[in-house]
Amino acid sequence: MSRPEEASARVLSDQTFLEIPENVRLGFRLAGPGTRLGAYLLDLGVRGAILYFLVTGLSIVLLPLATTGFPAGVYFVIAFLLEWGYGCFFETWWNGQTPGKRAFNLRVIKTEGYAIGFYEAMIRNLLRAADFVPLFYAAGFLTAILNPRLQRIGDLVAGTMVVREKKPLFGGELEGLSDYPPFPPEAFRHRYKPSEKTLEVIEGLLRRRFDLPPSRLDEIALILTEPLAKRLDAFSDRKLARDQPADFLFRVLAANRASLETARDENPRPAARAVSGQRSPRPAAGYS
């Protein structure tokens, strides 16, 4: 679609871009071989479990027919359907996801950004036979890493790609933020204001604070607090920055929240937006 931009984005990126008629460029985070392997192995387990339970269940139901070979025939057909139809069935039914892909937040979509249908799911799963050549998906792996959209052979023929779907981080107040007294605005030298990016990194870290071991949290937080504490020279709170870096970061965030509150009260509402005066999207290099 947008050739020159695609070319410039080819600097080892895990994203692929698509320009839509509304004149914005969409970014898709591609799923790497590692995540996809994880999803594949999980699906293999689910497949095995389904086969096991179906066969156990059916062999009880069909016990009177055991001598006719009917249960064995049913087993072969179920095994066949699971081998070739498992992925196709779930990807059609669950809009591009299998249980494994769902667990890893992956989804198969068309390269045009649409949902896939039955035929796409069928093609990409039948062509696993070609991806598997010569051993354990070697051909598929090679094709994927040589392809800017990380498509294996089945994806190439079906016109699909596997993308990562992030659970929205945005939304919801950071818990416990109001417990911390904000640094007063004059605490920062020259009325320094941390950038949105920095604040976001801080918020991201604090949201994960219960997932990290405390010592590790402090270690990472120190990287952030050191340069920030220098800006707080007048307030001379380096001790807090050194000893309780997480608390320090909370107070920085709280300070920002407080300054936004006052700014809102001072500024009048902005003028209505003009729909036609749309900015052109920024070049790919600026994305994160």
Next chain:
Amino acid sequence: MNKQSFLRERGPSWRRFESLLARAEAPGKPRLASDEVSEFSELFRALCYDLAQVRSRDWSSSLEGYLNDLVVRGHGAFYGGRPRARGRVLSFLAAGFPRRLRENHGFFWAALALFGFPLVASWVVVGREPSLAHRVLPGTALYTMEEMYSRNFEEGERQDAAMAGFYVRHNTSIAFQCFALGFFLGIGTVYVLLSNGIQLGTVAGYVIAQGHGERFLGFVCGHSSFELLAIVVSGAAGLILGHAILAPGSLSRAEALKERGRVAVELALGAAAMLFVAAMIEGFWSAQPLPLGIKSLVAAVLWIVVVAYLGLGGRTRTVS
């Protein structure tokens, strides 16, 4: 406008969009009312504008990610029609599949030649000189074959259903591989067709030369029509894939693969359906202890049925 007031102002319409989107994405028939569709469209365009704005102001990549994902989903729901396969299975098998095959008859004849010629040639050659069979197949395999066809078909307790199920799995897997390996410039498909042709011909020539011809032919003739032609059809599907890469014509190779891949997979699915029929015949009929005359009569009828199905299925009077 700063980020916070932007969030406060625009947040509600994003959430409204999300709830409409969830309903638009849900499977089922009546999804959005007409006024909701126009509301969806309006919210979607505003959302796209918000995304562009967040990007140009470099506000928070998590917000950008959230909006980007919403636009992605909205784009899919708005533009990407979801074709329904339901209810089309019968019409595909009755008409769509044979039509597709006739549209691509060149690939069918090529696959037939690649499969049929080595089959006939090795049958004739091994029939005249049975010791050559050892060059093709290991002695143990030949011994098993000979053993199998030197016994009479068993009476009473047979494992018909088990065999039918086994053939479904085994034969269809080969057909799907034959199709998929066509991606490698058609070489994989050609290999599968040639080697299966040679092996089948060798077994036939060898077993008949050992004097088990009547039992062998009595067993295989019934399902031969569906099974052999299905292998040829899956070969044709594989050759279509290979051809798309070798000779994409005016399209790019990627585009040609996508366009022809759809056609090829339809043929592969048709072949799978044929193999299912073949497996049922092979499991439940072929091993019946009946005279060769009856079996060959049924086999002849089945051949006529298959050829008529592939050659005439889906023809209509209307000229389009």
